[in-house]
């Protein structure tokens with residue numbers, strides 16, 4: 001069989017593409033083009049963020065080739081010719097290529113980064129010190145191993161060491177649960193600890209404390225000062241008492257201490273309230289401030305030392321446990337590979353791998369972590385090195401290619417290590433890469449796109465965006481305000497391709513619960529949203545509705561509310577099976593067997609299961625587990641309950657029984673662990689309903705005719721219990737790390753650390769804006785936003801609801817319940833005779849023009865240029 005070779009240069013390309021602009025379409029087009037050039041499948045690597053997306057790309061490739069290969073389907077061939085830019089493409093070539101791909105499908109790497117890294121790791125078992133016959137953990141097993149490792153750390157410390165350690169970890173306060181405190185340290189700091197050098201925790205140092213003689217002298221001066229106001233006199237006495245007794249800790253929150261910092265920064269006088277302080281005290285105040293600063297930073301230094309020690313011990317124990325069970329997490333694989341790859345010659349790497357990768361295509365690039373980029377970089381550099389392929393004597397003009405696409409406005413995985421700034425690393429590290437930008441949405445109607453532009457270009461209308469002192473690096477609000485202004489000013493104007501598609505946007509307040517607390521009002525808002533969703537589902541039958549929340553608990557609540565309104569609903573990504581009361585009953589029965597003395601379980605079971613079958617006592621269930629195992633016991637309990645359950649509960653019971661069968665393959669199946677597994681593992685319902693409820697994170701990459709956002713009233717960012725890294729750029733390993741301290745104490749840090757803390761605050765705000773962008777841009781036609789009535793007319797809270805309210809220039813009273821605050825587009829958007837989506841929408845050929853520029857020019861221009 002001969003195939004005609006198609007030639008033509010594929011320039012190394014980076015695409016910054018806004019939501020709905022066809023990233024997947026373009027990546028598929030590029031992949032098809034490479035395949036149509038006869039490139040061997042094993043030389044191609046295409047990565048995406050989820051397994052589902054990888055599967056969709058492969059399906060699309062096969063489907064497109066199959067259709068274009070049909071001699072009777074001229075339209076499909078023409079569409080493919082346009083998509084790949086090869087006008088001479090023939091039906092026969094498509095068939096031949098399809099045949100070739102199907103024969104070699106196992107060699108084609110269209111996968112997630114996790115899966116690629118697992119494959120790569122298998123080529124370097126010795127260099128990566130992998131245990132023989134290793135396997136990957138899932139996230140639940142991972143947590144269990146982490147907990148065991150933490151227990152081991154606790155067991156090696158003697159009681160006095162433990163007390164000291166905990167005092168240091170908790171900034172002087174001893175926390176109640178040792179295990180919980182250490183788990184939190186591991187959770188928040190281990191990831192960054194692994195990416196840093198061992199001395200990174202020692203980089204924050206406390207300034208020297210003024211000597212005792214000086215402190216005693218200053219205490220005397222403070223006592224002798226004779227201010228006219230009583231309050232000032234009392235304050236100076238308090239300062240003198242505290243420093244004389246060495247109780248500097250009591251002053252870290254003191255207003256006067258904060259005022260000293262502010263006065264020194266602004267070159268103004270130190271004041272206490274409105275009162276001036278007596279003349280001649282400046283030097284004394286500086287000494288007090290320096291002593292308090294030493295105290296606070298000193299405590300942070302101790303916390304860092306303790307954290308470093310705990311993490312080193314944890315690292316040892318977790319690795320020992322994993323080595324002995326022969327398991328690794330995806331993160332372990334990525335970290336080991338990144339260490340190996342950072343110093344490896346790309347050619348040596350290729351020689352060791354299972355075949356060379358010549359074509360690299362990377363999707364969702366904004367979510368790549370620095371460790372992942374370190375692994376991808378040698379592959380990318382090689383793929384961009386087209387000249388070398390020609391020198392190799394290759395007959396094809398293109399031996400290699402590199403393509404990467406993403407959207408920094410959708411970077412919502414910072415907590416998993418994703419770093420949008422990686423885009424700049426690519427343009428810096430890969431010479432001659434061409435950049436393009438796409439902002440024309442193929443997904444959303446013009447009304448939705450107008451709303452997107454209105455919100456994000458006008459974020460600066462919110463009072464938050466002008467708060468804080470931009471000259472003060474210790475002012476967190478100022479860092480956040482800068483992030484908001486930057487997001488708005490860099491936001492490119494989006495356009496809609498489907499000009500005739502009708503759309504609608506409505507923002508409405510929910511009913512207020514008079515005298516109700518936060519929880520009552522949160523519930524009321526979800527209740528209102530559920531009622532609206534039920535109406536929309538009826539009116540717009542056949543339209544897909546996505547309900548996107550911030551939290552998992554809201555997902556579960558909404559599902560219950562919608563079901564009670566008889567709305568067919570399903571959940572993306574799944575919930576733990578405990579969203580079913582029937583499953584909870586089975587778990588209570590198992591716990592009752594495990595702890596017969598604990599009345600809680602018995603009480604629950606007596607109300608439910610025992611009504612159905614009084615022979616199911618703690619004793620009988622325990623015997624059943626001993627004699628027949630967990631799976632059969634669970635099956636028996638589920639079978640007893642099923643006849644008295646709804647169809648929904650019966651389905652969950654069936655899934656529980658299946659989980660029990662799988663669990664029994666564990667080497668040591670224990671009842672307690674099984675119950676825990678059920679409580680933690682997310683299991684999807686098999687069918688997708690018209691209404692799908694999920695978190696915004698889970699909605700990434702998806703689209704719906706209608707999007708409902710019922711939970712925009714929570715704080716945009718949460719105060720971070722994390723640690724803070726000092727790195728030259730976000731894509732580099734941190735040079736220093738410290739535990740976090742609240743913004744009120746940032747003034748005690750030196751400028752370098754203030755900037756590090758500030759950047760972290762700004763990143764958190766940017767991520768919150770990205771999350772809002774992802775949520776809004778999932779909508780094709782209609783967007784319904786339900787917000788709680790504000791407590792105040794100014795509505796200046798730090799919430800997404802308030803940001804939107806100000807950005808759209810709303811003038812309606814936000815404190816009113818059940819009021820439409822904003823409306824645009826066509827409220828009759830769902831009328832069938834008016835909406836003929838897709839039928840009249842031709843596939844648009846995307847033409848990309850390349851710009852070549854220096855990396856400096858690219859960085860400044862890359863957010864503003866539109867090249868399609």
Ligand SMILES: Nc1ncnc2c1ncn2[C@@H]1O[C@H](COP(=O)(O)OP(=O)(O)OP(=O)(O)O)[C@@H](O)[C@H]1O
Nearest residue numbers: 018019020021022023024025442443701702843844
């Ligand atoms: N060139 C095109 N012509 C017509 N429709 C297109 C084209 N490219 C993409 N589409 C359609 O537009 C929608 C959005 O495409 P896609 O999901 O690839 O966008 P995306 O850039 O990945 O979006 P997001 O980043 O928001 O997930 C899909 O329904 C897709 O079929």
